[in-house]
Amino acid sequence: MNREERAALIAQYAEGYEVIVAALDGITDAEWNACEAPGEWNPREIIHHMGDSEMITATAFRVIIVTDGAQILGYDPDAFARGLRYDRPIEDSLEAFRFARSSTLPLLESMTDEEWSHTGVLPSGRVIGAETLLTWYGPHARAHADQIRRARAAATNV
DSSP: OOHHHHHHHHHHHHTHHHHHHHHHTTOOHHHHTOOSSTTSOOHHHHHHHHHHHHHHHHHHHHHHHHSTTEEOOOOOHHHHHHHTTTTSOSHHHHHHHHHHHHHHHHHHHHOOHHHHTOEEEOTTSOEEEHHHHHHHHTTHHHHHHHHHHHHHHHHHTO
16 A cells, blocks of 8 residues: 555544534434344434444554554454444444544554554454555444435434
8 A cells, every 4th residue: 555545544534523424414213223234223323333343443552653563453343333332322422433533643644654564463363554544444433424415314304
């Protein structure tokens, strides 16, 4: 990945919180629990997922930057959704998402080419690079903002 490609993904990462908040603008009580299709997450679950996944990823970036080849935490998003009470209020998870992004962004913006070449090892043994994390999490918020909009639309089409 070249510097321009990284910069574009970092820009997507930077706007992630605002993209999610915009997708939630004016959300109704009924829309919080609407799903676009059976088995899909509703906006409430998506917000909890964003808080959880972003905290884990913020930590993974830090570990990879500091220790090339270090073990990093993996997680099962569906297990988190089932086990971490995703029916609870969303405010703290939304704030965790915002803070994980805002505290990680300056690190991403200042990483050297050498640091971008660092890797981490997931519990499965899979080796992933800092750039791989960025390709997953640069567009992560946009993808879930689109999912929120589709779920909200499904609620109004019922």
